[in-house]
Amino acid sequence: MAEILLGNIISKLETSEDILKQVRKKLSTKPKNYWFYKKFRSKKWDGTYYFMNKSGSFPTGLLHLVKDALREIGVKYDIIDKRNIPDIKPKDYSLNGITLRDYQKRTIEKCLLYKRGVIELATNAGKTEIACGVIKALQLPTLFIVNSKDLLYQTADRIKKRTGIDTGIIGDGIWDEKEVNVATIQTLQYHLTHDKTKTKKLLNKTRLLIIDEAHHTKANTWNRVMRQIPAWYRIGMSGTPFRKEELDDWRLMAVTGRCIAKISNKKLIDLGFSAKPIIHIVRYNTPSYITARYQEAYDKAIVNNEHRNNVIVAICNDLKGLTLVIVDKVAHGLLLNTLIPESVFISGRDKSDTRKEILQAMRNREVDIVIATPIFDEGIDVPSIDNVILACGGVSRIKLLQRIGRGLRKKEGKENILHVYDFLDDCNRFTYQHSRKRIKTYKAEKFKIKIERKYLKIC
Known part of the structure; x- marks a missing residue:
């Protein structure tokens, strides 16, 4: 038998020492690549992270894991709720200016x-x-x-x-x-x-x-x-x-x-609330860059790759509508801004008022090409974008979906499609692996993928 004393932030499992050890083990895990940690290599830590201490205290958010563990080992439990519960009956949640979906x-x-x-x-x-x-x-x-x-x-x-x-x-x-x-x-x-x-x-x-x-x-x-x-x-x-x-x-x-x-993205697309993304995987000719260091590879194969940057310029020239070019490095943004004179570059170095002015210019369609660092990755209310060029490369699934998401707002009065341009960066083993992982993400999200070979002659 066990009792769970429930608190707002921390709860506690009270039971026998043997059951506590079993549950504590089930609420433990090892971080990725834990063997590289200094404490592990110096034999001061075995690589295990425990979410329950030896006295049975654990974060309340993991209550479902504690209950699962107790059920798994066949132990009945009672929950004693000691939380400070607000006495409230929810009110009408209709909002001003919109009808909730x-x-x-x-x-x-x-x-x-x-x-x-x-x-x-x-x-x-x-x-x-x-x-x-x-x-x-x-x-x-x-x-x-x-x-x-x-x-x-x-x-x-x-x-x-x-x-x-x-x-x-x-x-x-x-x-x-x-x-x-x-x-x-x-x-x-x-x-x-x-x-x-x-x-x-x-x-x-x-x-x-x-x-x-x-x-x-x-x-x-x-x-x-x-x-x-x-x-x-x-x-x-x-x-x-x-x-x-x-x-x-x-x-x-x-x-x-x-x-x-x-x-999910798919549900929003199926319901017509989001644009349907078409992913254009761009093949291009470029020399190989062999290096054992990722940062050096990124600098040569992505930021300062003349062939790749020329292709980005060509794509911008071909596209119609509002285009967002996403970079990771300020240096890359400045370089592309120089190569594309009609573009506007925005980064975290710009003052808040400047960023607001550029966003407003995008809403008013006073600018066609905006080059931006990751300041647009999370939650910024970006006006309706027709094209996204992922000049940034990278491997993070989270960042990739956030960046595509900047352009998924429903297109009013025109075809509800977002064109996304990504690159098969096969000039270096790091960048090639990252390209393959991005393509894997697109497939997992069930996005339509097209291979673009028209830029192979550009150098």
Whole structure:
């Protein structure tokens, strides 16, 4: 027999020592490549990460794993709920200016029913509107955590517009606290060190926690902040929350709970809410770059590859409509901006006002080609884009889907298609492997793929 004492952040399993050891073992995992860790190599650690300590304490978000473990070993249990539960009946969650889609309503209702968990929402699913619906339904002290200054203002404006609730801003040098607040993770981290009393007061009064781009909670800095927020309602939002690596996935679920709703790219495309992407895999001629170091390979084969950059210029010249060229390095963006004089380049080095001006120029169709660093990767409200050129290469599935997602907004008054141009970078073993993995992601998402050979003569 066992008892689970349930808390908002930390819960505890009380049982015999033998059962505790068995459950603790089932709540353990080894990080990827743990044998490279200094502590492991010095024999100070066996490579195992435990999510339950020896006294039985564990993150409440992993309650389902504890229950699964107890059932697996045949142990009955009772749950004693010691959480501070808000006495509230959810209110109407209709929003100003829009009619919620059916799947958005279902997702809001799941958030209200389950109280905590991850919602996996492909780009263009309207995650901020879903969050607004939850905020309006509950009308509790709320903390909405974002990862950038751009998202800070965009999200606060959207909440106020959709719910009519005056929204506080905590970030970018501002601490304007209200009942519903949007905060950057960086500001919370800083003030927990430099002004702990004020920050803890904010965190302790929070009853609804919403985490944007929740996959970041795998990082220690994010995780430490989330573990200090005793909110009863805890919702993590991400287009790609789970990475098929147990440690990262469990760290996310530890502060939110398991996945409670999922809206895929395919579903949004089938429903007509997202454009249908056509992936053009561009073949091109280029010398081989043999190097044992990835950074050197990336510099030669991607950033400063004259043949590849000339092909990018040719593609831009061929395309019609608004084209977004995505780069990883500022140096690459500046180089392409020089090669494509009619383009505009935007990076994280630009001031917020400059970025807003460029976004507005995109909305007004005053610019045809925008070259951007990863500042557009997460959540920025980008106007309807016709073409995306992935000049950046890379291997991350999360970043890849986010970048394609920038152009998936439904096209009004024209064919509902997004053209995505990627490259078969077979000039180096690293870049070739990355190209193959990106193609694997496209196939997994059931995107249409076309091989483009028309640029093979360009050098």
